[in-house]
Amino acid sequence: MGERLLRAALDHHGAPLRLSGVWDPSPEAATRLSAIAPTLPMLESAKAVIAGCDCLYVAAPPAAHLPLAGAALAAGRSVLLEKPLSHDTEAARAFVARAEAEGARAGVNFPMASSPAVAQLRAWMEAGAVGAPDSLSIEVAFAIWPRPWQHDAASWLSRRAEGGFTREVVSHFLFLTRRLLGPLTLESARATYPGEDRSETAVEARLTAGGIPVTLRGDVGTTDRDDTNAWTLRGPAGAIRLRDWSIAEREGPEGWATAPDAIPNERMRPMVLRGQMDKVIAMTRGEPHTLATLREALEVQEIVEAVLAAG
Structure with missing residues (x-):
């Protein structure tokens, strides 16, 4: 993600955005970053x-997010964090409370905040395509x-x-759910692990969003x-869904119809990240923006960590 956002920043012409420096503790990653932006200073530390x-901008494993963000905010900088906010929920709660109390300029990179x-x-929801939503399903799958x-x-x-x-992935759809439907409450969950300290191979959960039943x-x-x-929302007037990250579809008499301007995620991603860059500029200037807030990211993290703890 660091490489992707670096490319987006380099392509963000006509805006008051200039890259000032980058650091990565991995020599291999630093070499790749230098190849993408040969004139960008490769600095000696995060400090x-x-x-x-x-x-x-912090693109690192979750344990590094809050220490680096805290150092930047203490120095009077704004911060864009990768998700999840942290892997430590108690630390995240304390960080968010402190940042909100201090009026920090901080956001979390959930790109769906800028997704066409x-x-x-x-727009479909506001036009009544669903009516009053009565159920939502979230399904994700991976080969490996x-x-x-x-x-x-x-x-x-x-x-x-x-x-x-x-x-890494479900959190995006929980953010989308929170933003479109309302506060999240977990009712039940199960996570399956292959053993040792390996990450989960399956999760199932039931929750509500603004009182609407959600299955995951x-x-x-x-x-x-x-x-x-697939993120699929149903109601008495019909159903809509987001499929494969970038394809908006609406159910009709003949099945699912794709939005006329839908494009694959590979083509949409650069557009979305440019939109995120616009919001980062606004945030840094202290202007209104619609990046994911620390509070939204914390709500998502609380659900995610509770699901993972149900293994």
């Missing part, structure tokens, strides 16, 4: 990046975990302490695709 920036497909879902493009981070993504698909299911090894997912 040096914080000292030279207006806004710090999500905007289409919202971590996914092939994440192999360089497998040392922690495949481990129970900080990794797993519930933190995730599995590894149940599809031959790297990654497949």
Whole structure:
């Protein structure tokens, strides 16, 4: 994700955004970053990046998120954090309470905050395509975990302490649910682990969002695709869904109809990340924005960690 957001920032022409420096403790990752942005200063530490920036972006394993964000906020910087907010719920609660009390400029990188497909879902809901929602289902599946493009981070993504698909993928759909439907409450959950300290291979949960029943299911090894997912909202007037990250669809008499402007996620991702960059600029200036808030990210984290603890 650090590489993806770096590319998005480099492509963000015509806006008051300038990259001031980058640091990565991995020599291999640092080499890749240098290849993407040869003129970008490769600094000697995270402290040096914080000292030279207006806004710090943190793409790291979850245990590093809050210490780095705290250092940046203490230095008067704004912060964009990768999700999850943390793997430690108590630490996250304390961090969010302190940041809110201090009026910190901070957000979490849930890209669905800038997704045209999500905007289409919202428009359909406002137009009455669903009516008063009465159920939501969230389904995710993977051929293997971590996914092939994440192999360089497998040392922690495949481990129970900080990794797993519930933190990395399900959290996106819980954020979407929270933003469109309301506060989340977990009712029951089950997580399956393969043994030792490996991350989960399956989860099931029942929860509510704004009082609406939600079912969640995730599995590894149940599809031959790297990654497949569906967020499906139903009501008395009909159903809508977000499929495979970027495809908005509406159910009709002849089945599911895709939104006319829908495009695959590979093509939509750069557009979404440019939208995130616009919001980061606004946040850093102290202007209104719609990035995921720390409070939203904390709510998502609380549900995620409770599901994972049900193993």
